[in-house]
Amino acid sequence: MLTVEHLETAVDRGEIDTVIVAIVDMQGRLQGKRFHARHFVDEVLEHGTEGCNYLLAVDVEMNTVDGYEMSSWARGYGDFAMIPDFSTLRRIPWFPATALVIADLKWLDHTPVPASPRQILQAQLARLADAGYRSFAGTELEFVAYRDSYEEAYRKGYRDLVPANQFNADYSLLQTARIEPLLRRIRNDMYGAGLTPESAKGECNLGQHEIAFRFAESLTAADHHVIYKNGAKEIAAQEGVSITFMAKPNAREGNSCHIHFSLQGLDGTHVGYGDGPGHMSPLMASAVAGMIATMREFTLLFAPNINSYKRYQAGSFAPTAVRWGTDNRTCALRLVGHSPASLRIENRVPGADVNPYLAIAGLVAGALHGIEHGLTLEDEYTGNAYTDESAPHVPANLRDALALWEGSDIARAAFGDEVVAHYANNARVELAAFDAAVTDWELVRGFERL
Known part of the structure; x- marks a missing residue:
């Protein structure tokens, strides 16, 4: 496991060059982005990142489908915020110089996303x-x-x-x-x-x-x-x-x-x-x-x-x-x-x-x-x-x-x-x-x- 301070030190020393930010979708899969570690420390660490809200409104094949209130073509498939939970920050040994953190989802006005699996359990x-x-x-x-x-x-x-x-x-x-x-x-x-x-x-x-x-x-x-x-x-x-x-x-x-x-x-x-x-x-x-x-x-x-x-x-x-x-x-x-x-x-x-x-x-x-x-x-x-x-x-x-x-x-x-x-x-x-x-x-x- 890593603290934020450990991560910053490891990035400065070149020991970590990639940080994965992952969310959990409806199917229980990890979805997200890989960041260059320097950019993660300089920007994402404080502000988080964003991702398309269709990630909680697709089928197992990642097809966009109808019937979801929170995400659709009519709503324009906008973004939600991915806010890292730093208690989950850790090294991933099966990839070199890589860390991973799980993020919670919020709408861009900082309200919760009730259908997010991690939020359902937290509730x-x-x-x-x-x-x-x-x-x-x-x-x-x-x-x-x-x-x-x-x-x-x-x-x-x-x-x-x-x-x-x-x-x-x-x-x-x-x-x-x-x-x-x-x-x-x-x-x-x-x-x-x-x-x-x-x-x-x-x-x-x-x-x-x-x-x-x-x-x-x-x-x-x-x-x-x-x-x-x-x-x-x-x-x-x-x-x-x-x-x-x-x-x-x-x-x-x-x-x-x-x-x-x-x-x-x-x-x-x-x-x-x-x-x-x-x-x-x-x-x-x-x-x-x-x-x-x-x-x-x-x-x-x-x-x-x-x-x-x-x-x-x-x-x-x-x-x-x-x-x-x-x-x-x-x-x-x-x-x-x-x-x-x-x-x-x-x-x-x-x-x-x-x-x-x-x-x-x-x-x-x-x-x-x-x-x-x-x-x-x-x-x-x-x-x-x-x-x-x-x-x-x-x-x-x-x-x-x-x-x-x-x-x-x-x-x-x-x-x-x-x-x-x-x-x-x-x-x-x-x-x-x-x-x-x-x-x-x-x-x-x-x-x-x-």
């Missing part, structure tokens, strides 16, 4: 602080690695790629050794960027791996998530290979992003621990009850894309039933930890395509809903939740999730009408694009056979 954390609590989170991102470069994968139409491992490598030291040079570089470079890597392990899909990082306060955890995800792709590209964080890149196991979440008092007390079920305090039990009560209506925040919903299959380790259980991986919410410091809830619904700011904001808003309304937690589920036909279920597709999100009074009360409308439009844009596409599945079934 929920402010609500949580007003109630007397703060939250911590850790995100566990899985990816699938291929021997093909990104350019080769594109030329192949992302078909017939060569996975980094040829069979299930879950916990296999032999198989993870095949790709350890890449995993080691990612771990070490992330440590050099101020993150705290804990471990790397193989997963079930061919070439699938997970690198876990230490939990942090929720905003920092989300910042670390996007820096890692973007940086891991950049490092893979430098190594001539590719990795994907798609939720379901093929018919085998999908890429999850389990999110661990805990609460503390503003004074650092472990308010989640107590004598209740699973060692939860009444406060934590109400928070988990709120997460369950809002899970279906907030699923759009946990599963934002068409492909996200392909993970939710029985027996896949991706949940279908909105239940909670102690160390039960068949439930949407898994209670983990046995001490005041370690007790936490794990949300198993998100895939690796999730925007962490939106997902953690959803967990905070759900917890606050439960706490504010004193909700009573249902009994834990102790069996195979995939077979529980009486349970509410995770929405089966993006269309159902959109309807639940748009119709949610809880979402409107927590996030505001502008945020609900903005992300509803994003879902409609993706649905329209998918509905107009002709898929490989249709060609195989219909080209000759029909």
